[in-house]
Amino acid sequence: EIASLLSLCGGQFSGEQEIRVNSPFWILNIPSEEMARGLMKRTVCAKSIFELWGHGRSAGELYASLKNYPTDKMLPYLHSDSTYKVHIHTFNKTLTQAQKIKKIDALEFLPFKGKVNLKNPEHIFWILEDYGMNPNDVPEEPIHLYFGRWIADGQRELIESYSVKKRHFIGNTSMDACLSFIMANHGRVKPNDIVYDPFVGTGGLLISSAHFGAYVCGTDIDYNTIHGLGKASRKNQKWRGPDENIRANLRQYGLEKYYLDALVADSSRPIWRKGMLFDAIITD
Numbered sequence: 001e002i003a004s005l006l007s008l009c010g011g012q013f014s015g016e017q018e019i020r021v022n023s024p025f026w027i028l029n030i031p032s033e034e035m036a037r038g039l040m041k042r043t044v045c046a047k048s049i050f051e052l053w054g055h056g057r058s059a060g061e062l063y064a065s066l067k068n069y070p071t072d073k074m075l076p077y078l079h080s081d082s083t084y085k086v087h088i089h090t091f092n093k094t095l096t097q098a099q100k101i102k103k104i105d106a107l108e109f110l111p112f113k114g115k116v117n118l119k120n121p122e123h124i125f126w127i128l129e130d131y132g133m134n135p136n137d138v139p140e141e142p143i144h145l146y147f148g149r150w151i152a153d154g155q156r157e158l159i160e161s162y163s164v165k166k167r168h169f170i171g172n173t174s175m176d177a178c179l180s181f182i183m184a185n186h187g188r189v190k191p192n193d194i195v196y197d198p199f200v201g202t203g204g205l206l207i208s209s210a211h212f213g214a215y216v217c218g219t220d221i222d223y224n225t226i227h228g229l230g231k232a233s234r235k236n237q238k239w240r241g242p243d244e245n246i247r248a249n250l251r252q253y254g255l256e257k258y259y260l261d262a263l264v265a266d267s268s269r270p271i272w273r274k275g276m277l278f279d280a281i282i283t284d
C-alpha cells in the first residue's frame, strides 16, 4: 500500500528500504514532508508518521542518536514562541503514568525553549517504544526506541466509518472496508478516475474508490445482486428491502454523484469496446 501511495504522491519506493516484519514501526525515506502528508491522507495501513530525530536499541543509544541530530533541523520546532507536548507510545507494554513522565523528563537535554501546551500544542513529539510482538514474553526494556516529530495520522478511522456492519446493502461476499481501501490504494485511484469492478457484487470495492473521488461502475452476472433483490444476508431479515442496491450504498456515504452504473453481464465474455475505458479495474 505504501509503495503504491508513494508513487501516487510523486515519490518512489526504494527497494533498499528495510522492512522489519516483526515490528509495527518502520523507518522510511520520504523526500518531503508534503509527500508524507499526501501518503497519510490515503493510507489505512499506517497509523501515524513522524519525522525521525533519533532511534536506538536502548535509551542510551536513542539519546546518543538524538544528540547527533542536527540542531538547525530541531530549532524551528523548539523556539521560545512555540508550544509543544511530548507523548509516549509503547507497543506490547503498558507503562504507569509515573514511568511515562520519567521517560519524557529524561529528554530534557533537548533544546526545548517553547511552552508546554497539553491541549492545543503547535508541535507534538513522540517517544515510541517497541517491546516486541510476543505478549507472553514482554522484555523489561524496549528492544527499539524512537523519537520524532508528529507529522500526520493515517486514515484508519475509515475502517470503522465504512464498516460493512453498518452498511445499507450487503451480501455474503461484501468486501471488508479495510481491504477495500487497501485495494483502491494499490490501484492508485485518484479524483476523476473511472474505476470498474467486473465482479461487482454489492459494490464494496466501488465505495473506497468513490471515497477517493473516482467515478465507479461495475458488472455482475447475478441479476438479483445488481437489482438488490432476493434473500437478505442480514440475520434478522428475510428478503432484501426496496432500496438495497449499490447506488443506495454510495448515497449512504454521500458519494452518490460518483455512481455511473451497474450492469448485468458475464465478465468471461467481452462486452466492452476496445480501447482505454478505465483508469483502474479493481475486483475480487
Ligand SMILES: C[S@@+](CC[C@H](N)C(=O)[O-])C[C@H]1O[C@@H](n2cnc3c(N)ncnc32)[C@H](O)[C@@H]1O
Pocket (backbone or CB within 6 Å): 171, 173, 174, 175, 198, 199, 200, 201, 202, 203, 204, 205, 219, 220, 221, 222, 225, 265, 266, 267, 268, 283, 284
Ligand atoms: C467475491 S464476489 C464480489 C464481492 C464484491 N466485491 C462485494 O463487495 O460485494 C464475486 C462476484 O462475482 C460474480 N460473478 C461470478 N462469475 C461472474 C461472471 N462470469 N461475470 C460477472 N460476475 C460474476 C458473483 O455473482 C459475485 O457477486
